[in-house]
Amino acid sequence: MRRKRPQRDPSAVYVRDAIAARRICGRQCVCGEGRPWALVPEKDPIICYECLNRENGRATVEDHHVAAAANNTTTIPVPGNDHRADLNAAQYDWPKKTLENPDGSPLLARAGCIRGYIDTNDYLIRKFVRVDPEVYECLDAFLTEKFGPQWWVNTGLEKFAPKR
Amino acid sequence: MPPSKPTSLIVAVRVYPEPKNVDLSFDKPRRKWSLPDAALVFDTETSIDQRQYLKFGSYRFVVDGRCLKEGLFYADQLTATERQVLERYVDAQSAEVVGEGLSELLLLPRSGFVKELYRDAYKARCLLVGFNLPFDLSRVACDFTKAEGRFAGGFSFGLWSYIDKQGNERRHPYRPRIGIKHIDSKRALKGFTGRKIADDSDLIPEGSITGKPEEDYIFRGHFLDLRTLAFALTDRGYTLEGACEDFGVENGKQPASQHGIVTEDYIRYNRDDVQATSELAIKLLEEYSQHPIELQATKAYSPASIGKAYLRAMGIDPILERQPRFPKRYLGYAQSAFYGGRTSAHIRKVAVPVVYTDFRSMYPTVNSLMNLWSFVTASEINVVPDCRAEVEAFLGQLEPDSLFDPAVWRQLTAFVQIVPNGDILPARGRYSVQTNDWQVGLNHLYAAHDNSNRALWFSLPDVVASVILTGEVPKILNAFRIEAHGRIAGLKPTKLRGMIEVDPAQQDFFRVVVEERQRLATRTRAWVPTLHHSYRYSDREVRDPKEAGWGAEPKLWSGSFKMIWNEFLYLLQVTHFNDAQVFVD
Numbered sequence: 001m002r003r004k005r006p007q008r009d010p011s012a013v014y015v016r017d018a019i020a021a022r023r024i025c026g027r028q029c030v031c032g033e034g035r036p037w038a039l040v041p042e043k044d045p046i047i048c049y050e051c052l053n054r055e056n057g058r059a060t061v062e063d064h065h066v067a068a069a070a071n072n073t074t075t076i077p078v079p080g081n082d083h084r085a086d087l088n089a090a091q092y093d094w095p096k097k098t099l100e101n102p103d104g105s106p107l108l109a110r111a112g113c114i115r116g117y118i119d120t121n122d123y124l125i126r127k128f129v130r131v132d133p134e135v136y137e138c139l140d141a142f143l144t145e146k147f148g149p150q151w152w153v154n155t156g157l158e159k160f161a162p163k164r
Numbered sequence: 165m166p167p168s169k170p171t172s173l174i175v176a177v178r179v180y181p182e183p184k185n186v187d188l189s190f191d192k193p194r195r196k197w198s199l200p201d202a203a204l205v206f207d208t209e210t211s212i213d214q215r216q217y218l219k220f221g222s223y224r225f226v227v228d229g230r231c232l233k234e235g236l237f238y239a240d241q242l243t244a245t246e247r248q249v250l251e252r253y254v255d256a257q258s259a260e261v262v263g264e265g266l267s268e269l270l271l272l273p274r275s276g277f278v279k280e281l282y283r284d285a286y287k288a289r290c291l292l293v294g295f296n297l298p299f300d301l302s303r304v305a306c307d308f309t310k311a312e313g314r315f316a317g318g319f320s321f322g323l324w325s326y327i328d329k330q331g332n333e334r335r336h337p338y339r340p341r342i343g344i345k346h347i348d349s350k351r352a353l354k355g356f357t358g359r360k361i362a363d364d365s366d367l368i369p370e371g372s373i374t375g376k377p378e379e380d381y382i383f384r385g386h387f388l389d390l391r392t393l394a395f396a397l398t399d400r401g402y403t404l405e406g407a408c409e410d411f412g413v414e415n416g417k418q419p420a421s422q423h424g425i426v427t428e429d430y431i432r433y434n435r436d437d438v439q440a441t442s443e444l445a446i447k448l449l450e451e452y453s454q455h456p457i458e459l460q461a462t463k464a465y466s467p468a469s470i471g472k473a474y475l476r477a478m479g480i481d482p483i484l485e486r487q488p489r490f491p492k493r494y495l496g497y498a499q500s501a502f503y504g505g506r507t508s509a510h511i512r513k514v515a516v517p518v519v520y521t522d523f524r525s526m527y528p529t530v531n532s533l534m535n536l537w538s539f540v541t542a543s544e545i546n547v548v549p550d551c552r553a554e555v556e557a558f559l560g561q562l563e564p565d566s567l568f569d570p571a572v573w574r575q576l577t578a579f580v581q582i583v584p585n586g587d588i589l590p591a592r593g594r595y596s597v598q599t600n601d602w603q604v605g606l607n608h609l610y611a612a613h614d615n616s617n618r619a620l621w622f623s624l625p626d627v628v629a630s631v632i633l634t635g636e637v638p639k640i641l642n643a644f645r646i647e648a649h650g651r652i653a654g655l656k657p658t659k660l661r662g663m664i665e666v667d668p669a670q671q672d673f674f675r676v677v678v679e680e681r682q683r684l685a686t687r688t689r690a691w692v693p694t695l696h697h698s699y700r701y702s703d704r705e706v707r708d709p710k711e712a713g714w715g716a717e718p719k720l721w722s723g724s725f726k727m728i729w730n731e732f733l734y735l736l737q738v739t740h741f742n743d744a745q746v747f748v749d
Contacts, residue, residue, distance in 0.1 A: 010232035010266060011225040011280065014202055015288040019365045022289075025375040041375055
C-alpha cells in the first residue's frame with residue numbers, strides 16, 4: 001500500500017501556471033493581487049476576483065467544494081482569490097476521473113475527499129502556520145538592537161530558548 | 165604556373181535581391197524575450213544500424229536548474245524483452261530529483277513522451293534542450309516530409325499522431341509540426357510550424373504586454389541545441405564530452421560499454437548523458453548571460469549572430485535601416501564581389517609538403533586597417549561612381565612594400581569591375597566532381613569572351629592581391645568607391661562579455677577585439693575569438709524568396725551576367741556583414 005501522500009506532477013503545475021501568467025503579462029490588480037489565477041485577464045485594467053465581486057456588490061468570500069462537487073457537497077467559505085489561485089488550482093492536479101467522478105463511484109468519491117482534505121489542510125497551513133522565517137529574524141534583530149543580545153532573559157520567552 | 169588551356173567552369177556570385185516590401189520587413193517590432201526558467205532536456209539512444217531507429221531515451225524536467233521530474237521513454241517497436249528491461253529498471257530505481265520533485269522514475273511510450281514535449285515545450289514555452297537536437301527530434305518523430313516556407317529545403321517532422329476508428333495511426337491535424345533546416349553540421353534552423361486551430365493562449369506573442377491573442381502569431385518554440393550554442397560562444401565544434409570538460413560540468417559525459425542493446429548499464433549511460441546535458445545547459449547559459457546583448461540564446465546560431473547582437477547593443481542598426489535609399493545597384497555589385505573565406509582540406513591521408521601560415525585575427529585586422537568601423541558607425545555611406553581612372557592609377561603604381569603603409573589600406577574601400585584575363589582572383593565554382601559542391605578557389609581566371617558581358621565585380625583588395633601575384637593590372641571596365649560620412653546619433657558604450665568597455669563612438673571595435681585576443685593567452689572558452697569572427701559574414705539566411713516577400717521574380721542587382729534560379733537559391737545563403745543584410749523574419 002502506498003503510504004506517501006499523492007504527489008503533484010511538477011511539469012503539469014508549471015504548464016498551467018505558465019499559461020495563466022502569459023495571459024496576465026505581469027499585471028496586478030490595484031489591490032496588489034498578482035497571482036495569475038486570482039485575476040480576470042479579460043478586464044482592462046486588470047482586476048482580481050475579490051475586487052470585481054466587491055465592485056459588483058457581490059460577496060468576496062466564495063464556497064469551495066472541498067472534495068469537488070461531484071464527490072461531496074461539503075463546502076467551506078474561503079476568500080475568492082484564494083479559492084481560485086490556491087484551492088481550485090490544486091484540484092487541477094487530481095486525476096480527471098476523481099475530480100469529475102462521472103459515474104458516481106463511491107471509491108472515487110472517497111479519494112476526492114482524501115485529496116480535498118489534504119489540499120485544504122495544505123492551504124490552511126500555508127495561510128496560518130507557515131509564517132515567513134524572515135519575520136522572526138527581523139524581530140530578533142530589532143529586539144537585540146533595543147534590549148541587547150539576550151533580550152529574552154527574564155521574560156516569558158525564556159522557556160522557549162534552546163537548552164545549552 | 166597557369167595551365168596552358170583553362171578549364172571551363174561555371175562561376176556563381178552572390179546577389180542582392182530587393183525585397184518587395186522593404187519597409188515592412190524592417191518595421192516589425194522586436195519583442196522582448198526573457199529566458200524561460202524551465203527546460204525539458206532529453207536524449208535518445210538508437211539502433212546501431214544505418215537506420216538508427218529510436219530504441220529508448222530519457223528526459224528531465226528542470227526548473228531554475230533543479231530537476232523536478234525524470235523519466236524514460238521507449239520506441240513503439242521495441243521488443244517485449246527490451247521493454248521488460250526498462251520496466252524492471254524503473255521499478256528498481258527512483259528519479260534523481262530535488263525534494264519537491266516527483267520521486268517516481270516514469271516510463272512512457274514514445275507517444276506519451278511527445279505529449280509531455282508538446283505540453284512543456286509548446287504550451288508552456290519551456291526551453292527544449294539537447295545536444296545535437298535535430299537528431300534527437302527526428303528520432304522521436306513518427307513521420308516526416310519535405311518542409312515548405314520558412315524551412316524550405318529542410319525537413320518537417322510530425323511528432324504527434326492519433327489512432328483513427330479503423331485503428332490506423334494518422335498525423336494529428338491539430339498539433340504543430342517541427343521544421344528543421346540544416347545550415348551546416350553545427351547549426352540548424354528549428355521551429356514549430358503553425359497549427360490548424362490554435363488555442364487563444366498559444367496566440368499570445370512572447371513578450372506581449374497586453375496578454376491579447378494575435379491571430380497570425382505562430383509560436384516557434386525555444387529550441388536550445390547546446391552544440392550550436394557552444395559553437396556560437398567559442399567558434400569551435402564540440403562533442404558533448406568536450407563541451408562538458410571545457411565548461412566545467414561537474415557530472416560530465418560517461419563512456420558507454422555497449423551501444424544499441426537495451427541493458428541496465430545502457431539506460432544508466434543515457435540518464436547520465438541527460439544529466440550532463442542539463443548541467444551543460446546551465447553552464448552555457450551562464451556564459452551567454454555575460455554578454456550584454458538582447459539576442460535570444462536559442463537564436464545564437466554562430467559567433468556572427470553574437471557579433472551582430474553587439475552591434476545592436478551599441479545602437480548600430482543595419483545600414484539600410486538608417487539609409488533606406490542607399491542605391492541597391494551598388495549593393496548588388498558589392499554583394500557579387502563578396503567571397504567568404506573558409507579553408508578545407510581536399511587532399512586527405514596523403515603526405516604532402518605544406519607551408520604553415522598563421523594569420524592571427526586576420527578579418528578584424530583587415531577591417532581595422534581599412535577603417536571599416538567608420539562605415540559601420542556612419543550615418544551615411546556615399547558611393548563615388550566612375551573611379552576607373554583613379555583605381556587604374558592606384559594599381560599601376562602599387563608595390564608590395566606600399567602595403568606596409570597603413571594609410572594605403574584606407575584607400576582600398578572600392579569595388580572594381582573587370583574582365584579577367586589570367587588574373588588571380590577568387591571564383592565560386594563546383595571545382596570537385598565528387599562533391600559537386602560550391603567552393604571558393606583562388607585561381608587564374610579567364611573570361612570566355614573579352615566583352616563586358618563577362619565582366620565580374622571584385623573588391624579592390626582582391627584585385628590588389630592579383631596585381632601583386634601576377635604583376636599585371638587587369639582590364640578594368642568600371643569602379644566605384646564608398647565613403648563614410650558622419651556618425652550615428654545615439655551610439656552606446658557596451659562591455660564585451662560584461663568586462664571590457666568599448667565606446668563605439670571613440671574606439672575602433674575591431675581593434676579592441678584584436679587587442680583583447682592578443683592580451684588573452686588562452687584559447688580555452690575563447691569568447692574574444694568569437695567576436696573576432698563576428699564580422700566576416702552574417703548568418704541570416706534567405707530561405708525562400710516568396711516567403712521573404714520578394715515575389716516569384718525578385719529584382720536582382722548582381723551585375724551583368726545571367727544567373728540560374730537554382731544557383732540563386734543556393735547562393736543567397738549568406739550575406740555580407742555590412743550593409744547588405746536582408747531581414748526576413
